[in-house]
Amino acid sequence: MPEAYEQHLVPALFRPFAADLAARAAALRPLTVLELAAGTGALTSALLTEVPTASVVATDLNESMVTAGSVREPRADWRQADAQDLPFEDAGFDLVVCQFGVMFFPDRPAAYAEVRRVLAPGGRFLFSSWGPLASHGFGAAFQAALEKALPDGAPTFLRDVPHGYADPAVVAADLTAAGLTLGTVEEVTLEGVAPSAASVAMGFLTGTPVNAALEARADAQALRAAVTRTMTEGLGAGPVAAPMTATVYTAHDQA
Template sequence: MAESDKVFAGSVPKFYDTLMVPLIFEGYAADVAALVAAFSPGAVLETAAGSGAVTRALAPRLGADARYVVTDLNPAMLDYAVTRQPADSRIEWQQADALALPFEDASFDVVLCQFGAMFFPDRVAGYSEARRVLKPGGRFVFSVWDRIEDNAFADDVTRAVATVFPDDPPRFLARTPHGYHDVALIRGDLSRAGFTHIEIRTHEKQSRAPSAREVAIAYCQGTPLRNEIEARDASLLSLATDRAAEAIAARHGTGSVAGKIQAHVIVATG
């Protein structure tokens, strides 16, 4: 993973939340929130919370006495998430590294991480930390994207942007968000972290947007793909976005567009 893959700053958090969240994250957030709430947890830790898509979905489902600690490594994303969340005395916001959690052993009933594990530089270490802070019988619930070929818009954008930089194509989407999809590898990493019961389910959904251009802006300007494009030539950000919009329209039509997205949802105990 390139260092720029972890940078969510400047205008990225707003574009991410207003465009990427409804495009690909919201549906999975609702599913994961329902899954976690069904466990009736008294204490939940969310890591890599991003702009708070899961937080907004889960908080209304938790009990009145629940403790909900929401963390992210990136202060800009966490600060933005706070502005989007209604005041709630049950929620504690804290900047934290999922690989070095500042919490006591056996503190939480559930550790939750939606689409963050792909960014962990050492996933076994991150999973070990999740296990450490879980109470006996607690659950680690997280999700990761499936391969890029099963996520139509991400694949379209990656191929289109490569035409702008043929000698050095930006590969953020394939490398990081869609780079940790092998189920056997995920099981192995969790086992090495000490988890003994691992359930993995693959969920396909449809990603929808009012236009191809909105999808292109979301991916090219609302994710760290923007960092890769600007590092090569900031003046070509608009062209890269245009190429992505054209590719999506060519494949999915003009007007409103829809494309397949697919992810793995994992529940681990041990």
């Protein structure tokens, strides 16, 4: 999964927002940075480029992502870690950053409480989450193609998880429950560009948990082909582009 994720999803979906988030991080002038849910290192690399004087510890729950990320971005200190139980001392980082990872935390207030614990006095928590699925051109096209191929049982992973934490009021309540104060909230829309609709389809089909939902089916190959065909019909042949909307948040200790 990390290979498909890196090849097909990172360039189109994650790198545009990584550049934006890294620039925001640089404006805070951090010296010690902890990244949560780092994946294969799209934001990690952007952070190290934008803030070359900072030390960056990149973490992910998935060991295969940590292995892949440490190879692609060896300048960071990579650690496998659960965001809800961080293996770091109190007040050790002046910036905690997370790109499109908070949606996956089973207990977000617990994870945010850990962020609060490891933040140094005056530190900041900078993170992003996707907007509703309809606001993501590639994701919406994929889900529509998936539902066309499986009208009675299409996986709802994209809608429920990556795009299921899009209400700033819910985010603010979770932060407050953890002892953090919401600072800024900004909606950001950027354009994603991919070499083809088939590439995007391949990324979602094999680089996300949708893969597990389909691979046990006898008709998995035919379903993947149908989804790819529908996406190509909808987005066009050759290079494709689509708008993508996310929300960027900052938070700090209530104390």
